[in-house]
Amino acid sequence: MTTTLKVENLNYRRNLKRILADVSLSLTGNKIVGLLGENGAGKTTLMRLIAGVAKNAKGIISVNDKTDLATRKSLISYSNPLGGMATNKRISEVKDFYQQVYPDFDEQKYNQMITFLKLDESQRLSALSKGTREKLVISLTLARQASVYLLDEPFSGIDSMSRKKIINSIIQWKPADSLMVISDHYVSEIAPILDEIVVVKDNTIVVHKAADTIREESGQSIEDYYESLYGEADSND
């Protein structure tokens, strides 16, 4: 069986500051994995490196056993927070752009999602609330037919109604054979949909476990377990 996503001895520094140290991770199958850690722990950097948006790390990253950047990028759909888009663009124009750039963009699926999430395609990016913007990001990210989906903090600063809608879209439209990694620093809201959790702390991965195994072994909620990792020793992160 090929490993869907594999990271081996990844080391990354920026401005002489160590961001990631000896990160190794192996994810297989069609799981939903929670990438957890405090703000600044290195979650976003790890995702950007995996997606190929950030470069120059030491170590190996492979998707379906392929390591070269172009192949990797074609297999990964990463929730880019629309950073490069001009704010006067309409939703429909952003979609057109995605459709041109990504040959695996499934317009029919995209249309189902924006109908479900009640997005108005004529709206400009500058007029979108944080929740609506995130709904658009999720629709664009999931509309691609990829092997790996990376969602970077899709729930931060979003009201609970939008959150539920987004979680429902994920369950409904995540392709059955794909792997999904969702990063968050607040776990309780997504805990029921996670197969596994990966915790980044002090620049490296300290835990990689199945969610139901944690519940079974410790009798703790995922949130309590996650917080207990920070309990005793003071982290300097």
Next chain:
Amino acid sequence: MEFDDKVPIYYQIKTVIYDQIIAGQLAPGDKLPAIRQLAVSLTVNVNTVQRALREMIDEGVVISQRGRGNFVTSNAEIVEQLKQELIDRYLKQLYDQLHRLNISDEQIVNEVTAYIERQGDLNDDNTES
């Protein structure tokens, strides 16, 4: 639905479906919703639903028919057994807790009987008003 995050989710899914079977909301021979549909309605992961289903199939309560879906067993005996197990589990909880407080078996029986009578009165009151 709201889950208790301290208890494995697959186990709670199983409990929800078994409760529906015992309460008759899912009748013997009924088809279960498709896996993804169950996942969406319970707001859980497809894999977790699959694990719950596997266990229910292993326990003989759910029958999987290739290409057709998953069905509640039409074996009434199995459903009856499931019901008995659930009753035993709740009674054991109650009994163990009262027993630990040194309440005699006789008193437990009396208290339960009296409690049921009071509940009955309450229900009557509610229907009258």
